[in-house]
Amino acid sequence: xxxxxxxxxxxxxxxxxxxxxxxxxxxxxxxxxxxxxxxxxxxxxxxxxxxxxxxxxxxxxxxxxxxxxxxxxxxxxxxxxxxxxxxxxxxxxxxxxxxxxxxxxxxxxxxxxxxxxxxxxxxxxxxxxxxxxxxxxxxxxxxxxxxxxxxxxxxxxxxxxxxxxxxxxxxxxxxxxxxxxxxxxxxxxxxxxxxxxxxxxxxxxxxxxxxxxxxxxxxxxxxxxxxxxxxxxxxxxxxxxxxxxxxxxxxxxxxxxxxxxxxxxxxxxxxxxxxxxxxxxxxxxxxxxxxxxxxxxxxxxxxxxxxxxxxxxxxxxxxxxxxxxxxxxxxxxxxxxxxxxxxxxxxxxxxxxxxxxxxxxxxxxxxxxxxxxxxxxxxxxx
Amino acid sequence: xxxxxxxxxxxxxxxxxxxxxxxxxxxxxxxxxxxxxxxxxxxxxxxxxxxxxxxxxxxxxxxxxxxxxxxxxxxxxxxxxxxxxxxxxxxxxxxxxxxxxxxxxxxxxxxxxxxxxxxxxxxxxxxxxxxxxxxxxxxxxxxxxxxxxxxxxxxxxxxxxxxxxxxxxxxxxxxxxxxxxxxxxxxxxxxxxxxxxxxxxxxxxxxxxxxxxxxxxxxxxxxxxxxxxxxxxxxxxxxxxxxxxxxxxxxxxxxxxxxxxxxxxxxxxxxxxxxxxxxxxxxxxxxxxxxxxxxxxxxxxxxxxxxxxxxxxxxxxxxxxxxxxxxxxxxxxxxxxxxxxxxxxxxxxxxxxxxxxxxxxxx
Numbered sequence: 001x002x003x004x005x006x007x008x009x010x011x012x013x014x015x016x017x018x019x020x021x022x023x024x025x026x027x028x029x030x031x032x033x034x035x036x037x038x039x040x041x042x043x044x045x046x047x048x049x050x051x052x053x054x055x056x057x058x059x060x061x062x063x064x065x066x067x068x069x070x071x072x073x074x075x076x077x078x079x080x081x082x083x084x085x086x087x088x089x090x091x092x093x094x095x096x097x098x099x100x101x102x103x104x105x106x107x108x109x110x111x112x113x114x115x116x117x118x119x120x121x122x123x124x125x126x127x128x129x130x131x132x133x134x135x136x137x138x139x140x141x142x143x144x145x146x147x148x149x150x151x152x153x154x155x156x157x158x159x160x161x162x163x164x165x166x167x168x169x170x171x172x173x174x175x176x177x178x179x180x181x182x183x184x185x186x187x188x189x190x191x192x193x194x195x196x197x198x199x200x201x202x203x204x205x206x207x208x209x210x211x212x213x214x215x216x217x218x219x220x221x222x223x224x225x226x227x228x229x230x231x232x233x234x235x236x237x238x239x240x241x242x243x244x245x246x247x248x249x250x251x252x253x254x255x256x257x258x259x260x261x262x263x264x265x266x267x268x269x270x271x272x273x274x275x276x277x278x279x280x281x282x283x284x285x286x287x288x289x290x291x292x293x294x295x296x297x298x299x300x301x302x303x304x305x306x307x308x309x310x311x312x313x314x315x316x317x318x319x320x321x322x323x324x325x326x327x328x329x330x331x332x333x334x335x336x337x338x339x340x341x342x343x344x345x346x347x348x349x350x351x352x353x354x355x356x357x358x359x360x361x362x363x364x365x366x367x368x369x370x371x372x373x374x375x376x377x378x379x380x381x382x
Numbered sequence: 383x384x385x386x387x388x389x390x391x392x393x394x395x396x397x398x399x400x401x402x403x404x405x406x407x408x409x410x411x412x413x414x415x416x417x418x419x420x421x422x423x424x425x426x427x428x429x430x431x432x433x434x435x436x437x438x439x440x441x442x443x444x445x446x447x448x449x450x451x452x453x454x455x456x457x458x459x460x461x462x463x464x465x466x467x468x469x470x471x472x473x474x475x476x477x478x479x480x481x482x483x484x485x486x487x488x489x490x491x492x493x494x495x496x497x498x499x500x501x502x503x504x505x506x507x508x509x510x511x512x513x514x515x516x517x518x519x520x521x522x523x524x525x526x527x528x529x530x531x532x533x534x535x536x537x538x539x540x541x542x543x544x545x546x547x548x549x550x551x552x553x554x555x556x557x558x559x560x561x562x563x564x565x566x567x568x569x570x571x572x573x574x575x576x577x578x579x580x581x582x583x584x585x586x587x588x589x590x591x592x593x594x595x596x597x598x599x600x601x602x603x604x605x606x607x608x609x610x611x612x613x614x615x616x617x618x619x620x621x622x623x624x625x626x627x628x629x630x631x632x633x634x635x636x637x638x639x640x641x642x643x644x645x646x647x648x649x650x651x652x653x654x655x656x657x658x659x660x661x662x663x664x665x666x667x668x669x670x671x672x673x674x675x676x677x678x679x680x681x682x683x684x685x686x687x688x689x690x691x692x693x694x695x696x697x698x699x700x701x702x703x704x705x706x707x708x709x710x711x712x713x714x715x716x717x718x719x720x721x722x723x724x725x726x727x728x729x730x731x732x733x734x735x736x737x738x739x740x741x742x743x744x745x
Contacts, residue, residue, distance in 0.1 A: 017567050020570060031601075109416055111420065111423045115423055126721050126722050127718075137711045321585035364579065
């Protein structure tokens with residue numbers, strides 16, 4: 001009877017799967033009982049109650065308001081805010097720099113492509129954390145005192161106390177002006193051509209002339225409103241700088257490291273995308289009399305984008321995950337806050353679970369979106 | 383009758399079409415755009431000159447007096463002074479020939495394994511024996527060698543051993559996960575997808591936290607795994623998830639007919655997987671596998687965050703010596719250069735392999 005059952009393939013199949021599932025469940029149960037026993041014997045209380053107690057530790061910088069009497073949950077939110085802030089900035093700058101690097105590697109100019117190639121090889125083959133520590137060391141030990149600040153660009157000062165860059169200040173009228181200007185830009189670049197096409201006005205303006213009209217209008221508005229200056233420049237007064245924005249050494253090192261490291265990878269992705277477009281496309285565009293740059297941006301890049309976007313998303317995701325390395329230079333993003341809370345309260349399990357849950361939800365939602373997007377793009381392919 | 387000449391082409395006919403060599407001056411300053419590029423590139427190199435000056439002309443290469451390093455140049459004398467510390471950490475100085483031998487073993491085994499012709503089960507056995515020998519050398523406690531606990535291991539051997547062990551332990555795990563993900567049974571597929579996606583969705587720092595802080599809470603109290611072992615576990619799990627995805631790509635590339643043909647011949651299922659599918663799949667993904675190896679070598683540096691004394695930690699704590707004027711930058715450049723040599727070496731090797739595969743394909 002039993003051997004007959006064993007010869008039945010469907011039975012064997014299900015029996016194997018059930019066994020595997022049971023093994024997994026018992027592993028989880030075993031871990032659970034271990035944990036409960038360990039926590040009880042060490043007298044650690046697990047639960048979310050601690051989240052509502054005051055945190056009592058400082059956070060050196062944050063984009064959300066924070067002070068040490070705020071509860072722990074708010075400290076986590078502040079850390080998350082910093083993580084998001086750093087991620088968005090790093091991704092934006094790295095994409096721009098990566099585009100430059102990728103195009104430079106493909107340029108016919110031997111010096112430019114050699115520089116870009118060296119840059120990519122250096123950055124990709126050294127761990128990010130070494131680079132972060134290097135920039136941090138530079139910013140905290142090699143930069144001069146404010147009095148002898150290095151001034152590589154007008155309005156940018158590198159000092160031991162941080163990097164000073166021009167800031168901007170918005171009064172109520174300034175805010176009005178900036179929002180009007182942004183609205184105008186959107187109208188000029190997107191809305192006007194669309195209206196033109198919809199209503200068949202027959203007015204054809206190149207992007208360049210639209211933009212010049214826009215700049216003219218903005219400058220008229222500027223002189224008409226007679227505003228206060230929008231920018232404040234850092235100035236040396238006494239022993240330190242006033243005005244402008246001060247970027248801390250931690251922030252500067254983290255941004256430099258992340259942007260430079262990521263841009264090398266993005267540059268390679270973009271170069272790969274350009275290489276993936278067949279040579280015939282270049283030749284056909286040339287035969288039609290398009291210029292090199294027109295070919296690149298109107299023929300090659302749109303086709304390359306399909307190859308570029310999936311690895312680019314992966315790269316963006318790993319950049320978000322890489323922000324946790326800020327721990328090494330002491331910038332207070334979520335990972336550092338989690339580390340601090342563990343040190344202060346011993347609520348390790350809850351804190352680590354929060355960290356894991358945040359990153360898992362970001363990663364999984366992006367990868368679901370990418371699967372959906374890939375399926376859509378795949379349908380469009382003829 | 384038309385006569386088609388089938389004479390073999392002469393050498394001149396077989397030569398590639400002549401390439402028009404653009405004169406250098408035209409390349410650099412031919413039109414406005416390339417002139418702008420040239421100026422920008424030269425300007426960029428020019429602005430790097432002070433850094434070059436710092437690293438060479440102003441640098442202090444040899445000195446017994448750390449005070450000389452305060453002049454403003456790079457302090458390479460510091461690296462020379464601390465070389466043993468950065469490479470071997472706090473391993474007992476009189477025993478440092480052991481980690482040196484370990485590095486030599488790794489280097490020698492790698493050199494032997496480079497040509498694809500050398501790959502065989504014998505070589506695999508050789509590697510397993512070599513790794514066992516390395517661990518035995520590091521620990522000691524026999525044949526007159528004193529016992530050195532993992533807490534005193536440090537520097538380059540730790541970095542290399544972590545990379546080597548995590549990759550080799552992760553590989554079989556990754557094969558199982560990849561096969562599970564491609565399986566048509568629900569339970570193994572679900573388990574593999576879940577574990578791969580969860581691990582890939584997490585930053586390695588998170589996993590290292592779990593391993594170093596949470597793991598002791600999850601296991602029975604009698605199980606004591608030291609810090610190095612716990613970080614190795616985290617690195618292994620991380621590598622397994624990424625390797626599994628690479629291997630899955632290879633499995634997808636094996637034509638379905640291969641498995642079907644084998645089934646038609648009545649070959650048992652495990653033999654089909656082991657002898658027919660897997661060898662083809664893995665051969666297809668050797669270049670991306672070397673990429674994962676580079677990623678893992680770089681990732682071992684993260685163990686600094688949980689306090690394992692790898693090469694980077696050694697470099698950092700060497701620079702805190704108050705006798706020297708905080709030469710952190712030099713220390714990180716040195717450590718970075720070693721990582722660069724390893725990783726760039728692997729990527730050159732992978733390119734060489736890929737060329738070999740291509741030339742075999744087109745023959």
